[in-house]
Amino acid sequence: MTMATTQNNTGRTRGGLNLQVIGPIVALIALVLIGMALNSNFLSYANITNVLARSAFIGIIAVGMTFVITAGGLDLSVGSMAAFVAGLMILVMNQLTTSLGVSLPVILLGIALALVAGLVAGLINGILITRVGIEAFIVTLGTMGIYRSLITWLADGGTLSLGFEMRELYRPVYYGGIAGISWPIIAFVVVAVLGEVVMRHTAFGRHCAAIGSNEKVARYSSIPVARVKLATYVLLGLLVGFAVVMYVPRLGSASASTGLLWELEAIAAVIIGGTLLKGGFGRVWGTVVGVLILSLIGNLLNLTDFVSPYLNGAIQGAVIILAVVLQRKGGTER
Amino acid sequence: MTMATTQNNTGRTRGGLNLQVIGPIVALIALVLIGMALNSNFLSYANITNVLARSAFIGIIAVGMTFVITAGGLDLSVGSMAAFVAGLMILVMNQLTTSLGVSLPVILLGIALALVAGLVAGLINGILITRVGIEAFIVTLGTMGIYRSLITWLADGGTLSLGFEMRELYRPVYYGGIAGISWPIIAFVVVAVLGEVVMRHTAFGRHCAAIGSNEKVARYSSIPVARVKLATYVLLGLLVGFAVVMYVPRLGSASASTGLLWELEAIAAVIIGGTLLKGGFGRVWGTVVGVLILSLIGNLLNLTDFVSPYLNGAIQGAVIILAVVLQRKGGTER
Amino acid sequence: MADPILSLNGVSKSFGPIEVLHGVDFELRPGEIHALIGENGAGKSTTMKILGGYIDASGGEIRWQGQPVSFASSEEAEARGIVMIHQEFNLAEHLGVDQNVFLGRELKRGWRLDHAAMRGRAAALLDQLECHIDPSARVAGLSVPAKQMVEIAKALSRDLRVLIMDEPTAVLTERDCEILFRQIERLREQGVAILYTSHKLSEVKRICDRVSVLRDGVMVRSAKVAEITEDEMAAAMVGRELSDLYPAKAVPADEVMLEVEGLSVPGLIAEASLTLRRGEVLGIGGLVGAGRTELAEAIAGLRPRSGEVRLMGRTLPAGQVKTAMERGLVYLTEDRKGAGLLLDKSLRENLTLPLLHRFGRVLIDRRAEEAALDKAIADFAIRAPDREMPVGNLSGGNQQKLLLAKTLLSEPQVILIDEPTRGIDIGTKQQIYTLIAELAAAGHAIIVISSEMPELIGLASRVLVMHAGRIVGALDGDAVNEGAIVRLAMGLGESNGEAAA
């Protein structure tokens, strides 16, 4: 009843274990156990590598999304943006190949282009939101349509493909690795760790939370609100570009259906991970757990024949809800 | 930076014309003028009827969505829910036809079923959100997947079609009308007018706005917060059911692709109309304008050859953003 | 005497068409504690926000050390050492105490935040304020006074030359006030210029060097505190002489209106019992965190509870605010912004919110609402420049009056009032006291929870004192005095009466 006691249950506990913290982890462990029970190959090196590597795209994007959401924003355009950036990258790399041949510089230029394009796309979103002052939902819904159209148009309705030889050269960026750990996994881990550090241990992370919590307070505390918000969108755009750098060598192509629904998956991962949708509190490690939960569901469904493939979506939906029930037990309403 | 500027655009001025109020209307008028300039048939009775009638589904749903969003909630599941309810309705009507023959009772039972199914679906969302306490975004993302899967499963991957004779009997509900005004338009107008009255002139509407504005204040003002929030989801579900009642007679079929992205369109319409995404203020007439803006864009694009069809989505996206820029000039950020 | 560090010269301010400050002249000097007093809505907060760089003046001149300046933003003002504590909290609720204290000016080691240093310094600042909250606790979970202490700690953590505080003591207990005063006296020694507002004139008299009086946006008087009496201050503010602040106490009847037996709220309240009679004004005193608010909220159905609550003989079910209201029991919250008013809605919408079903059957009767608002504005002397404005733009005191009007709209029999005069000017305070006395005399039963000792003593015929979630004593008649209340509140000594129940 003293001040001390009441303040304990307000979460963000340092040290103490509570549902909010362990909820997502419990869900993850449960999925792993189910996987082990269902199929002996589940824990095989190949399967684990596959699951982790393919989580990397959404994972890297979701880390960026964590910052955007923590600062009270939202970005629905990331999936289309990824498709567009991938298409642009492929187009330009194919062009470059004609002049530079199948060579490393082409790849490096392509990577640079993807990063810059992602950054610019994020900047556009950010400027429309923070400077022009339109709701993030609307801006990114708009740019979602725009990028999706642009990739369709770039690909002339079909598929943009990287030249075959170029693809072979670029391939190791997805399929290769060091010490048996593939590059996408390494990239994901690096982004996640950096993200966690930035969120918890830098002024930027703290300012994001403050803005998401109460923008006026942040402004009164002389935080450059518009600039920080803009930075979250730019960061997200950059990470989308980075995810594309990993994605293109996987399939070597981009089309109108590339990155479809990635935005929902990324947002779902962020929220499953315990970040508040309304902003004010975010945790990157939670997002990572959320991403893994989502990929594992897909993987588990492929491991068994229990359910009609028609019902995959239903299982996914149910698990998403359950994962959050676990952590929000008696928690806040929205 | 002054208080004055920030507080002026909290808007909702009565009497005085401000951008926030006339913004969406200006956008709508602009689109109508463009349409008239582009094609002489634009204002023809047939075209206007077509546009209005097909806006009705999204429109009816968007009116319900206005209440949900005003009360601080969100529903991503409406599109799948519509598909599922439509599938269920067709399945049951086909069953009933075998026993009751091609007769009016079958239609009435079908309609009743659609309304009840929608209501129950809304109730499930609402209970998960208000009683179990999971974020609306997650709950409805989950049920979105679930309903989409269920309709795929019900339709065995294909299309559920109403028996041919039954379809002929039910057809007039979409294509018929009185005094040259087709039923869907009448239904839309009735729902919109009722919605506007409920939002502005009843305790329920006030309570929604109060809850969206500050849930704690609402609770301390002895408003049954959970019950009102639940009611918004139930109302939305019911309206989804009602929209389905109008939708099924149109083509007499439902499939996994029915209602795809309706949720985004409905939410976009609500926000273009001036309702605040974070809740606390909603206006139904704005939503109606938003729905019309969205349908008109599609109509205009089909009436002209200006742009590559690949870029339709880009134009749509740009117009959505512009429509909101018009009203949020220098307005609040999110 | 030192030269003014910050001054206003003929400053005016308009919000839209309404001018609220009309050519205000004002000087603030280093090493002085300067009080700005005035009625609710007189323009005190507005003046302070102009000084703090939060809003622009519409006309006139602001001078910094004699030179005209115009602050483009609060940051510019802060860069000069001007720090303001707002009337409303400016804390990011999701963040921790230490994180709030250093928000925007985080301590770093290289590019990394120096968590340990910030927590350490926050702890030291809180220690200095004798505030025993965990620096890593989330602000959302803090009590109102604790939040205010965090605000103060935040201000103290800066390099101060001018400290502006808008009613800092309104939400503090007396003990906290004393701590605050010690701190500002220390700052005065260091040559900091301190400006603050308060509606507690005795406090002004005691610790301030100078007092300036605003009335209706005009500076009507500025004097050394030594040269002006409390009554003169009040007269200057209100524009008339004030008679006795507290009305005569009504004599309670025998009829029991409210009975509480063994009420517990897990972790907050243990076994509280009380009875309230018709016509009685029962005070509840105690320190911050004693659980007075929780007790009242539990009775009113706003918190889950165990134990028995009987309203006029009938058992009141737990957790049902609406039933309580319908049966005639209401609670006026202490948290005006968080739980009392919808800041973005108009006066009318706020006033009728709990009682919409009485304004029309299906459709809301707008005209009846307007009439109710007319009556509320008249009854409670609410000063609103525009009826349709969002109540967030009302002055703090007028918000409080509106909240009172809203709570009393259902014409309740039993009224639980938590901190009724927080942020209310002395003229209005008197009106509210009179109102409470009148309500009691008219046969209502009232519980007043207050951290202002004189208020409890002046209003209540009987006072219960809470400590650590328990009712530890009841004081009656002549036994109601500051010493006794404080002793019980600190947990020293039991007393007779209901405490044992």
Added chain:
Amino acid sequence: ETIGVSIPAATHGWAGALNFHAERTIAHLEEVYPDLDFVLATTPDSATQVSDLEDMVATRGIDALVVLPFESEPLTGPIQRIAESGTWVTVVDRGLSVEGIETLYVAGDNDSFGRTAGQYFADTLDDGAKVVVMRGIPSTVDNERVAGFEEAIDGSGIEVLAMDHGNWNRDTAFTLMQDWLSRFPQIDAVWAADDDMAVGALAAIEQAGRTGEMIVVGGAGMKEMVDRIRNGDATVPVNVTYPPSMISTAIEMTAVGVTGAAPMSGEFIIASELITPENAADYYFEDSPY
């Protein structure tokens, strides 16, 4: 032996029928060959399909794969690697961009699908006839079909008034057709590159009361359409086949090949044929869902 089957999810009518046939065939074969195991995965996009294939190899140890690639280009590499590891690969419908990977190739002919419809228009419509074209979801399949159609009508004097994406969706097609009817006072023929879209177009034409002014040619041989042709509906004179049941053929042939019952390899291209009132009865399958 385990056979993996990976096909696109049922997001439109034709794919739905594909799913139906795949499930039915698998159920049937599991009875016939008790020692055969099947793994069926449906995919909403290329990336997921690659993931599904990875999972099948890593966790289910498939011996044969029947795959209808969501898109050719992105799936070529992954399927190639599976084939290289010695797994039997049957590619259905959409050819890979590198030749010689698959053991067996069973496909419809998209070019022929568009060409057949175009040829019919060129043959039957007058010089100067006005047509509108409803395309599918932007994709290679759609591009091939439209290219075939355009080549076939080239030089015939047929005027294409408008061409837009109906996304293989009834509702989109309905909307599109409504607007085209408002826009063009004269339309002589509609080519809907899929029967789902034809259903939407027909509803819009009927609503506008312009039935009889134009013909509608869809594609893929949906039951409803074939029925109308069979009954001599003047609006729907012909249809073009593109049987979703090709997946059954592919799975069955793979099963036979894997169990070694008979040697199986090569290409089976199922050319699109014109369904006319004369032969419609041969294409009408009472119990087909599509």
